[in-house]
Amino acid sequence: MPHVTIQYTANLDPEAKMGVLCASLAEVICAQRDGDGRRVFPIGGTRVMAYPAFAHAVADGAPDRAFVYLNVRIAPGRAARLVAATGEALMAAVRSHFAALFATRPLGITLQIDEGAPAFDAKHSNLHPLFTGK
Amino acid sequence: MPHVTIQYTANLDPEAKMGVLCASLAEVICAQRDGDGRRVFPIGGTRVMAYPAFAHAVADGAPDRAFVYLNVRIAPGRAARLVAATGEALMAAVRSHFAALFATRPLGITLQIDEGAPAFDAKHSNLHPLFTGK
């Protein structure tokens, strides 16, 4: 983790450029550092996935309404100020990414970070070793 | 919010008419009122998105089994009776929508409302001003 899921109304494609947004958010996550300059999140556990909805209704249901919901799941235990800083940095990237679209159409954006502890948690990865010492 | 995600088995398409269901559920949400006649949820924060699964297995895995799972995420803090009334109204709309399909095939439907508090929450929207005073 972090695990980022982007759910959005398909009326934003192709202008939404979701591949670019995914790469941008992964970069923001990997750039986070604590007060001692250490990484807040492991590179190898970072993933961002985007899903356009097959069908949707937003607000009053008029066809031009659009929405982007970003859910970030992280493991519990990090300092609240680091979580907040991560959220602010991600939202800044999201706002920047959608600035042109936001100026021209009805659009809602919500970003939430959840840190709920799972009842069971198992990992199997060969990604982490790729970034040892980085 | 509310944020409604519908996950369903693709063997229900096209009879599932998911666009119609999304519109119906957004309407139900926007129609909720408290004891003083005030809106329970903001129009501009309401969104419903539907996602057919690319692959699935339901129950014993026989190919005709179908499932619809509706997850409604709301902000915490509303009175329990308003949350329950919203859930009942949504489920009534869902049952009505799927009544014909339910009568003719194996189908499970589950609707859950979650009100977990996020560790970080940011919004950026030009939808809310469209409905000021409504």
Next chain:
Amino acid sequence: MPHVTIQYTANLDPEAKMGVLCASLAEVICAQRDGDGRRVFPIGGTRVMAYPAFAHAVADGAPDRAFVYLNVRIAPGRAARLVAATGEALMAAVRSHFAALFATRPLGITLQIDEGAPAFDAKHSNLHPLFTGK
């Protein structure tokens, strides 16, 4: 329930054989028994759905990075050892399923079980009666 959602990077298709994995995980869930030989989960409430992402970025964002995230939601209240045994059995099936892919490419796999209690929960199903006494 259990409700299993598999989110994965589409660069794993078609080798990911997600239909096979869904069937395998549903079978694992239905095979769980407690100390008295009783089912841990109802057959009729079991569903597994898989969703390839439309766009993604994993780790440093290089195009060959792949990820599979499995989220299992169950109702709260089961003994911790039964939940852990279920998680271990599911993860064993997942590791086996992806063994060949894991040996040949960068791949992260995470499986989590959540047992959060919803604020509202409604079910409407004709699946359960199909398995009465089984």
